[in-house]
Every structure is written in structure tokens, then in C-alpha cells.
Amino acid sequence: MQNRLLASLPADDFAHLSPYLTTVELERGRLLYDPGDRIDMAYFPHDGVISLMTLMESGAAIESATIGREGALGLHAAVTPRQSLSRAIVQTPVRASRVSTSHLHEAWQKSARLRELVERHGEALFGHALQSVGCNALHSVEARFCRWLLTCHDRISSDTIALTQEFLADMLGVQRTTVTAVARSLQEKGAIRYRRGVVDIIDRHGLEQIACECYAAIHRNYARLLPAGG
Amino acid sequence: MQNRLLASLPADDFAHLSPYLTTVELERGRLLYDPGDRIDMAYFPHDGVISLMTLMESGAAIESATIGREGALGLHAAVTPRQSLSRAIVQTPVRASRVSTSHLHEAWQKSARLRELVERHGEALFGHALQSVGCNALHSVEARFCRWLLTCHDRISSDTIALTQEFLADMLGVQRTTVTAVARSLQEKGAIRYRRGVVDIIDRHGLEQIACECYAAIHRNYARLLPAGG
DNA sequence: CTGGCAATGTCGAGTTCTCGACAGTCTCTG
DNA sequence: CAGAGACTGTCGAGAACTCGACATTGCCAG
Numbered sequence: 001m002q003n004r005l006l007a008s009l010p011a012d013d014f015a016h017l018s019p020y021l022t023t024v025e026l027e028r029g030r031l032l033y034d035p036g037d038r039i040d041m042a043y044f045p046h047d048g049v050i051s052l053m054t055l056m057e058s059g060a061a062i063e064s065a066t067i068g069r070e071g072a073l074g075l076h077a078a079v080t081p082r083q084s085l086s087r088a089i090v091q092t093p094v095r096a097s098r099v100s101t102s103h104l105h106e107a108w109q110k111s112a113r114l115r116e117l118v119e120r121h122g123e124a125l126f127g128h129a130l131q132s133v134g135c136n137a138l139h140s141v142e143a144r145f146c147r148w149l150l151t152c153h154d155r156i157s158s159d160t161i162a163l164t165q166e167f168l169a170d171m172l173g174v175q176r177t178t179v180t181a182v183a184r185s186l187q188e189k190g191a192i193r194y195r196r197g198v199v200d201i202i203d204r205h206g207l208e209q210i211a212c213e214c215y216a217a218i219h220r221n222y223a224r225l226l227p228a229g230g
Numbered sequence: 231m232q233n234r235l236l237a238s239l240p241a242d243d244f245a246h247l248s249p250y251l252t253t254v255e256l257e258r259g260r261l262l263y264d265p266g267d268r269i270d271m272a273y274f275p276h277d278g279v280i281s282l283m284t285l286m287e288s289g290a291a292i293e294s295a296t297i298g299r300e301g302a303l304g305l306h307a308a309v310t311p312r313q314s315l316s317r318a319i320v321q322t323p324v325r326a327s328r329v330s331t332s333h334l335h336e337a338w339q340k341s342a343r344l345r346e347l348v349e350r351h352g353e354a355l356f357g358h359a360l361q362s363v364g365c366n367a368l369h370s371v372e373a374r375f376c377r378w379l380l381t382c383h384d385r386i387s388s389d390t391i392a393l394t395q396e397f398l399a400d401m402l403g404v405q406r407t408t409v410t411a412v413a414r415s416l417q418e419k420g421a422i423r424y425r426r427g428v429v430d431i432i433d434r435h436g437l438e439q440i441a442c443e444c445y446a447a448i449h450r451n452y453a454r455l456l457p458a459g460g
Numbered sequence: 461c462t463g464g465c466a467a468t469g470t471c472g473a474g475t476t477c478t479c480g481a482c483a484g485t486c487t488c489t490g
Numbered sequence: 491c492a493g494a495g496a497c498t499g500t501c502g503a504g505a506a507c508t509c510g511a512c513a514t515t516g517c518c519a520g
Contacts, residue, residue, distance in 0.1 A: 052360070056364055056368060060364075060368055061364075062368060063361075064364065080349055085451070125356075126315065126356055126445065128357040129294075130295075130315055133292060136366045137365055137366035166498090173367035173368050176498085180499065195486095195498095196486055197498095378466095414469090426468075427466090
């Protein structure tokens with residue numbers, strides 16, 4: 001059980017949920033929700049990253065928050081039925097525990113601890129989105145690139161991240177050519193190494209230097225609101 | 231009672247809150263919360279606009295959502311004590327009903343209708359922030375300028391908005407010189423007229439044409455989740 | 461009614477990113 | 491093992507915005 005939220009639940013509270021949890025493996029690129037979709041399942045990732053993306057009419061999409069083992073997708077639907085506001089897409093292969101929102105709702109009614117967790121998680125996710133607003137408006141592509149890598153690195157158990165520049169360009173809301181330029185610059189600085197569809201984190205500390213404050217800010221916010229985990 | 235949330239509460243539910251409501255007038259520029267501040271009061275605006283701004287270490291700030299008569303500031307603190315995640319600042323003079331979060335919490339415990347309202351409002355505000363993420367990353371300053379004016383226009387009872395270009399530059403996260411250029415362009419198109427510290431909305435429909443889809447998207451989201459009001 | 465301040469106008473060099481195009485290279489599949 | 495498709499490298503013109511500087515104008519207080 002690597003998901004921080006599930007791991008933090010006392011046994012009694014967890015028991016309300018555990019009979020209905022199923023473990024699923026989600027391949028990269030898998031679309032979980034689109035805006036307007038009814039949220040019928042919640043996912044607690046143990047490993048990997050799910051991106052929340054804001055969709056524009058033009059078809060452009062941009063990442064507004066991410067979900068990994070520190071959180072859950074669709075958790076707020078525990079309170080009341082919900083439509084998704086954004087696109088939720090699997091970014092790096094995810095192993096997750098899944099539960100239907102109806103079962104989740106039942107557990108939510110029974111467990112005060114779970115209710116508190118839902119609250120805090122919602123707040124942390126909101127904070128994540130708020131920080132993204134500022135970051136996208138004010139910070140350079142290079143800084144955002146580094147922030148993205150760090151956030152991803154935190155949520156998988158490897159220094160190697162599988163992703164294409166094209167994909168990353170979408171996440172960051174910029175042209176692929178810009179990503180190419182930034183990636184090379186970072187490689188020259190020795191912070192990463194990359195090849196076709198793969199990025200290796202070489203110098204995590206270096207990335208932290210280049211990344212904007214937003215990485216730390218989001219991190220602090222999660223730490224304040226949610227179980228730290230190990 | 232022009233605040234949509236309060237107006238939508240049935241008399242019984244409203245009665246849990248009304249003894250503790252105080253009407254306040256908030257002057258422009260008034261700082262209500264900074265990040266980390268304990269939220270001890272909730273504000274239900276009847277008129278005017280409050281901005282939520284994400285603060286960066288550099289001192290730069292950028293608007294991530296706005297609150298007017300369709301919503302409330304600090305409403306989520308009804309559930310449990312909260313720290314503010316952003317700066318909340320009065321953008322145009324506000325008349326609001328204010329209540330302490332402790333009294334709000336008591337009403338929240340008693341009224342299912344209020345609990346639902348808090349939920350829905352949180353969701354709408356989250357949607358607002360998500361849309362802002364994309365808008366700041368992908369859309370032109372001119373489109374965002376128009377969106378801002380329209381959002382503001384919806385929430386006050388006048389075609390005249392008091393604001394300086396400097397202030398607006400902060401909201402949009404761009405240089406003042408850029409705002410000056412855009413303002414003149416819009417004036418030449420006949421959409422607005424402006425003078426020292428004042429913008430008049432001349433052609434609202436024209437502004438809607440220039441504004442990005444984000445205006446409509448946020449509007450739809452509020453309409454779906456919250457009482458429409460008249 | 462005047463001095464001071466706040467707000468706006470304007471300029472220009474510089475940077476970042478866009479947008480389209482095309483060539484090269486890796487990898488998977490049949 | 492060959493072909494197709496996906497991914498990356500590179501180029502260049504142009505647009506958008508930054509950043510600093512300074513001039514001008516409106517407005518308010520004394």
C-alpha cells in the first residue's frame with residue numbers, strides 16, 4: 001500500500017473501503033475522464049502520475065494539476081455525485097486502487113477520518129491549481145519544465161521517466177520546438193539526459209535550482225495538508 | 231439581499247445564519263487575506279469584486295479567481311478551520327455580508343442546504359482556477375483583458391469600472407506598457423472608453439467577441455453549480 | 461491656483477516563444 | 491529485414507511581450 005491517503009487511514013476507517021478496492025494497472029496515455037464526464041470511479045495511485053488537464057475549445061490542453069501517490073483522482077465525488085471539470089489522463093504507467101464512487105460515498109458517511117481526508121485533499125489540489133495559474137503566467141518554460149520533472153520524479157520510483165517531447169509540449173502548453181531547445185539546454189547543463197521517449201534525471205539538485213519556487217510551494221502545501229508518508 | 235448564495239437559501243436555513251450577518255463596506259484595495267492567514271470571516275458580496283491572487287516570492291501576484299455576488303470568500307472554512315492559500319483583495323468597492331467562520335460552521339452543521347452550497351461553490355471556484363491556468367498559458371493579453379472586464383462587469387451594477395492600468399497589469403501578470411497598448415487598441419475598436427483610473431464598457435457584445443472562451447466556460451460552470459439568481 | 465504625485469503615453473532594444481516546414485533517425489510490426 | 495510511423499533536430503521569419511527610461515497629463519491637497 002503505497003498510496004499515502006490509504007496508508008494514513010486507521011484500520012477501522014480503512015475497513016469501510018477495503019472490501020471494494022480493486023487494484024488496476026493503467027497504461028500510459030489512458031484517458032480516465034473528460035470534462036463533463038460523470039465521475040463514477042475514484043483512483044488511489046500507488047505509483048505513477050495522472051495529469052489533470054484543462055481543455056480548450058481549440059483542442060489545446062494544458063496541465064493544471066497532477067495526482068500521484070500523495071492524492072487521489074475523483075476523491076471529491078465521495079461527498080456528492082460530480083462531473084469532471086478537466087481531462088484526467090495517465091502520464092506515466094499507474095498502479096492504483098480503484099473504488100466506485102458509490103462505495104466511496106458509503107465509506108465517507110461512516111468515517112470521519114475519511115471525511116477529513118477528502119477535505120484536505122480538495123484544499124491541496126486547489127492550492128496546486130492556484131500555483132499553476134501563477135506559474136504558467138509568470139515563469140519561463142525552462143523553470144516549468146524542471147518543476148514538471150521534479151513533480152513527476154517524486155511520484156514514481158525511478159530516475160527514468162518515459163515521455164516524448166511532443167507530450168511534454170502539450171503539458172506545458174508550448175511548441176514542441178521550444179521543448180526541444182530547453183531539453184538540450186538542460187542536458188548541456190548536466191541536469192538530465194534524454195533520448196527518444198525517455199528522460200533520465202541526472203542531477204536532481206540542479207533541477208531544483210533551475211525550477212521555479214512553485215515546486216517547493218506545492219510540495220509544502222501537500223505536506224501541510226496531507227499525511228506525509230515515507 | 232443581492233448575494234446569490236444567501237438569496238438562494240430557504241428561510242429556515244437562512245435563519246441559522248442571519249443573526250450573525252453584518253453588512254460591511256470594503257474600500258478598493260483593502261487586503262482581506264494573505265497566504266497563510268487564518269480565515270476567520272466569510273464574506274458574501276452583494277456588489278463589487280474580490281480577487282484571489284496567487285503570490286510569488288518575487289512579490290509578483292496574479293489573479294487566479296474572482297469572487298462576486300455569485301459566490302463568497304472563505305466559504306470553505308465553514309467545514310473546518312482553514313488557512314488562506316492566496317491573497318484576497320478588494321478590487322472594486324464591495325458591499326458584503328460578513329459572518330465569523332465559527333458561526334458559519336454552526337449553521338453549516340444545522341443546514342443540509344448550506345452544506346450543499348459550500349460543496350458546489352468550492353467546485354465552481356476550483357473550475358474557475360482550472361480555467362485560469364489554461365487561459366494564462368494559452369491566450370493573448372487582449373483576450374484576457376476582455377475576459378477580466380466582462381467578469382467584473384457581471385458583478386457590479388455599472389458600466390463604469392474604476393481601475394488603473396497599473397493595477398490591471400498586476401492582475402493579468404504583464405507589464406503596464408502592454409496593458410496601455412491593449413487598452414488603446416480596444417478603445418479604437420470602440421469596445422471601451424477609458425480615462426485616468428476609469429474604464430467604461432461601451433460595447434459589451436464586442437468585448438465578448440474578443441474575449442477568449444474562458445469567460446463563457448467559467449460562466450457556464452457557475453451556472454451549472456450555483457443558484458442562477460436574477 | 462499651484463506644486464507634487466499618481467497615472468498614462470511613448471520609445472526601442474532585446475528576449476522568448478510561435479508557427480510552419482522539412483530532414484533525419486529510431487523502433488516496431490508484419 | 492523492410493517499410494511505416496513516431497519521434498527528434500534544425501531553421502527562420504515574425505509576433506508578443508519584457509524591461510528600463512523618460513515625457514506628459516490629470517488630479518488633489520494645501
